[in-house]
Amino acid sequence: MLRLTDYARVINKCSHCGYCQATCPVYLEDMLESHVARARLNLINAALIEKTMPVTPRVKEIVNRCLLCTNCTRNCSSMVPCDDIITAARIELAAESGAVDSLKKFVMRKVLNQRGLAGVLTKAGSVAQKLNITSMEMPTLASVTFDRQVSGTVAAQGEKRARVAYFVGCGTNFLFPDTGSAVVKVLAYNGVEVVIPAGIVCCGIPSLAEGDLEGAQESMRTNIEILAGLDVDAIVTDCTSCGMAFKTKAAKLYPENDPLQEKIKLVSEKFWEATDHLNNLGLAVEPGEMAGKFTYHEPCHRGWSLTVDEAPRRLLASIPGAELSEMEEPGRCCGAAGTFYLEHRELAEKIRSHKLEDIKETGAEKVVTQCPVCRFYLGVQLKEQKVMHPLGYLAAAYGL
Amino acid sequence: MNQILEIDQRNMTATVEAGLVLSRFHRTVEKMGLFYPPDPQSMSVCTLGGNVATRAGGPRGVKYGTTGNYVLGMEIVLPDGTVINSGGKFVKQSVGYDITHLMTGSEGTLGVITRINVRLIALPPEHRTIVVTCESPEQAAEIVAEIIARGTVPAMLEYLSQGAVGLMNNMISPPLAGDADAYLLIEVDGNRSQVDYDTAVISGLCKEMKSRDVRVIEDEREAASYWRARSNLYPLMLTIMERVISEDLTVPRSMLPEMVRMVQEVSASTGVGIGLGGHAGDGNIHPTILHFQTSPELDEKSQVAIGELLKKGLELGGTISGEHGIGIHKSEFLAWELGEVQIELMKRIKQAFDPLNIMNPGKIWPEGGECRC
Numbered sequence: 192m193l194r195l196t197d198y199a200r201v202i203n204k205c206s207h208c209g210y211c212q213a214t215c216p217v218y219l220e221d222m223l224e225s226h227v228a229r230a231r232l233n234l235i236n237a238a239l240i241e242k243t244m245p246v247t248p249r250v251k252e253i254v255n256r257c258l259l260c261t262n263c264t265r266n267c268s269s270m271v272p273c274d275d276i277i278t279a280a281r282i283e284l285a286a287e288s289g290a291v292d293s294l295k296k297f298v299m300r301k302v303l304n305q306r307g308l309a310g311v312l313t314k315a316g317s318v319a320q321k322l323n324i325t326s327m328e329m330p331t332l333a334s335v336t337f338d339r340q341v342s343g344t345v346a347a348q349g350e351k352r353a354r355v356a357y358f359v360g361c362g363t364n365f366l367f368p369d370t371g372s373a374v375v376k377v378l379a380y381n382g383v384e385v386v387i388p389a390g391i392v393c394c395g396i397p398s399l400a401e402g403d404l405e406g407a408q409e410s411m412r413t414n415i416e417i418l419a420g421l422d423v424d425a426i427v428t429d430c431t432s433c434g435m436a437f438k439t440k441a442a443k444l445y446p447e448n449d450p451l452q453e454k455i456k457l458v459s460e461k462f463w464e465a466t467d468h469l470n471n472l473g474l475a476v477e478p479g480e481m482a483g484k485f486t487y488h489e490p491c492h493r494g495w496s497l498t499v500d501e502a503p504r505r506l507l508a509s510i511p512g513a514e515l516s517e518m519e520e521p522g523r524c525c526g527a528a529g530t531f532y533l534e535h536r537e538l539a540e541k542i543r544s545h546k547l548e549d550i551k552e553t554g555a556e557k558v559v560t561q562c563p564v565c566r567f568y569l570g571v572q573l574k575e576q577k578v579m580h581p582l583g584y585l586a587a588a589y590g591l
Numbered sequence: 592m593n594q595i596l597e598i599d600q601r602n603m604t605a606t607v608e609a610g611l612v613l614s615r616f617h618r619t620v621e622k623m624g625l626f627y628p629p630d631p632q633s634m635s636v637c638t639l640g641g642n643v644a645t646r647a648g649g650p651r652g653v654k655y656g657t658t659g660n661y662v663l664g665m666e667i668v669l670p671d672g673t674v675i676n677s678g679g680k681f682v683k684q685s686v687g688y689d690i691t692h693l694m695t696g697s698e699g700t701l702g703v704i705t706r707i708n709v710r711l712i713a714l715p716p717e718h719r720t721i722v723v724t725c726e727s728p729e730q731a732a733e734i735v736a737e738i739i740a741r742g743t744v745p746a747m748l749e750y751l752s753q754g755a756v757g758l759m760n761n762m763i764s765p766p767l768a769g770d771a772d773a774y775l776l777i778e779v780d781g782n783r784s785q786v787d788y789d790t791a792v793i794s795g796l797c798k799e800m801k802s803r804d805v806r807v808i809e810d811e812r813e814a815a816s817y818w819r820a821r822s823n824l825y826p827l828m829l830t831i832m833e834r835v836i837s838e839d840l841t842v843p844r845s846m847l848p849e850m851v852r853m854v855q856e857v858s859a860s861t862g863v864g865i866g867l868g869g870h871a872g873d874g875n876i877h878p879t880i881l882h883f884q885t886s887p888e889l890d891e892k893s894q895v896a897i898g899e900l901l902k903k904g905l906e907l908g909g910t911i912s913g914e915h916g917i918g919i920h921k922s923e924f925l926a927w928e929l930g931e932v933q934i935e936l937m938k939r940i941k942q943a944f945d946p947l948n949i950m951n952p953g954k955i956w957p958e959g960g961e962c963r964c
Contacts, residue, residue: 204829204830206826206829206835208633208825208826209633209636210635210636210823210826212635212636213612213614213635213636222593267826268823268825268827268829268830269826269830270830
């Protein structure tokens with residue numbers, strides 16, 4: 192479970208090799224040893240586990256100045272779950288001081304965790320104003336959210352090859368319903384029956400990032416109860432962070448003996464990112480020609496599937512005329528990380544600037560990525576390139 | 592202080608700041624068809640300044656030498672704040688004492704290196720990876736000695752134990768059959784005909800010497816997975832071990848079979864688990880002390896084992912450190928290799944540079960200046 196006491200031993204597996212310096216986006220900008228996983232873990236150990244030093248505002252700053260991008264965890268040879276430990280530290284800090292910002296808690300618990308609430312959009316809008324966020328930095332919410340556009344079961348076209356449930360994340364629901372409609376259309380076109388379960392809420396990743404364990408538990412429980420009851424071959428999501436939530440975080444939200452664990456196992460085993468799933472299944476219909484250069488931005492939350500980053504490359508390579516132009520570092524973070532970019536604006540912009548340069552260097556006119564937050568945060572600055580989900584690209588090639 | 596200041600293709604040199612991360616330097620020069628061979632396995636995070644200060648090596652030492660072979664000049668801040676420049680961009684110099692190479696490997700005890708000129712070479716156009724599965728550690732060592740004796744110079748020639756391959760298989764795709772006691776991981780490079788020739792010589796002699804298997808890896812991605820796993824071997828060991836102490840005893844290459852036997856004997860007589868893995872090609876197979884658990888008792892035994900290893904390594908005509916340097920860890924053994932006269936001379940050099948003893952005090956020789964041994 193995401194309790195610091197549970198990590199007292201594993202935190203000492205860190206050998207201080209410092210390899211986390213190579214990939215930590217925050218360290219690479221700040222160039223401060225205290226801003227890299229190795230040091231964060233030492234600090235968390237001293238201040239919150241062994242309690243040999245006081246929890247100063249600087250300790251909190253260091254714990255919060257982390258994107259939770261998971262780069263350190265994915266690259267740690269000692270397999271220390273750095274991001275879980277940092278999350279657990281935030282949970283503990285929040286519990287100690289009641290520190291979860293009440294406004295944010297409101298957004299997460301009342302908006303993301305209870306979709307379909309009347310007037311959601313107006314509320315979110317007024318929250319944005321209270322937070323004094325410029326319209327440039329705040330995504331425009333879709334006029335009609337995805338859950339009001341499509342619901343129920345969408346039949347497979349041609350021979351039915353699979354039946355999947357589609358977990359629609361907040362990014363797609365509130366910001367990019369076009370991704371949702373592409374996922375449904377492309378899957379159905381390829382012989383997949385798509386069930387869109389009613390009552391789905393946020394995956395809980397935003398709550399966790401704020402140290403709001405209860406909020407994450409609450410929404411995950413709602414989702415698991417719904418998804419576990421479905422008779423489907425797989426559960427797909429278009430968002431890598433939602434996938435990560437189910438695949439690697441859900442079980443850690445509850446005690447090991449919690450009765451929900453059995454259902455979590457059942458659900459998480461079936462979880463796939465939609466592009467990944469379709470790539471495994473293979474296309475039933477050849478896409479039409481769509482000439483142009485594209486590049487692929489690998490979302491950071493990709494560690495939960497070995498093939499989630501290969502799938503878009505392979506699948507889109509089957510579009511006649513589509514040419515993949517790789518970035519120098521396709522897996523480099525874009526700096527958005529949920530709401531991180533709002534609270535650490537300057538830092539996030541510096542991280543993004545490298546990504547933007549890399550993208551422009553490829554000469555691509557389309558940027559594909561499975562993360563809606565990356566899509567938004569890159570899209571704000573990319574005027575000449577279109578940022579889209581891989582299945583959005585495929586839908587266009589199919590003329591859907 | 593982490594920038595590349597200049598890459599001078601006409602002179603085949605580069606000028607960099609001390610905080611530059613090595614892998615970034617590698618990527619930048621290689622894009623230009625140039626090559627900076629030193630490759631300490633922490634290259635994704637280690638800095639050029641640190642490499643120079645510790646005279647860092649790596650697998651490519653067998654063919655290309657170590658950091659010291661590439662340093663041409665530097666900017667140094669002396670302990671009193673004076674800034675001096677030694678060497679330059681020229682490839683040879685015969686003017687007085689060689690301060691540049693005195694600073695190289697000085698472990699921060701003489702001054703602060705802030706800027707470095709290094710030599711670059713042309714990037715070899717071809718490279719190929721060969722994996723040899725051996726019948727025994729002794730056979731692996733004999734094959735290494737024979738490869739060198741026949742005049743073949745691989746770019747990298749690494750010895751891997753069964754345990755090392757087991758761990759590396761987490762990153763090698765497809766994994767290597769892990770049922771042998773010893774392996775050699777080899778890369779040859781150069782132009783096509785050189786690579787073909789070296790591959791044929793090495794494959795041929797491995798067969799002559801009845802190794803279990805020789806495999807030339809054609810697939811670039813597969814080959815890369817081996818070398819990536821090799822870079823991560825040390826942290827990989829830490830996934831199952833509580834403590835890993837990697838020694839860098841280095842012997843003349845003809846003595847490798849003796850060294851392998853010696854390490855096994857020391858392990859048996861001291862009751863300390865000692866693995867072998869690393870840069871066999873330059874006589875530097877790291878004897879690595881492995882503890883699944885730690886205890887003061889085991890630490891004491893390890894210290895005895897390290898002493899034994901180094902003493903016997905010196906008897907084989909070796910050195911107590913091929914690439915890691917002395918620091919604190921090996922300071923007590925310094926006199927075994929250098930003798931009192933050389934140590935006294937070094938201390939007088941230290942005194943001349945740093946009379947107040949403010950530069951990295953306590954390193955190379957124990958604090959207070961006396962060796963325990």
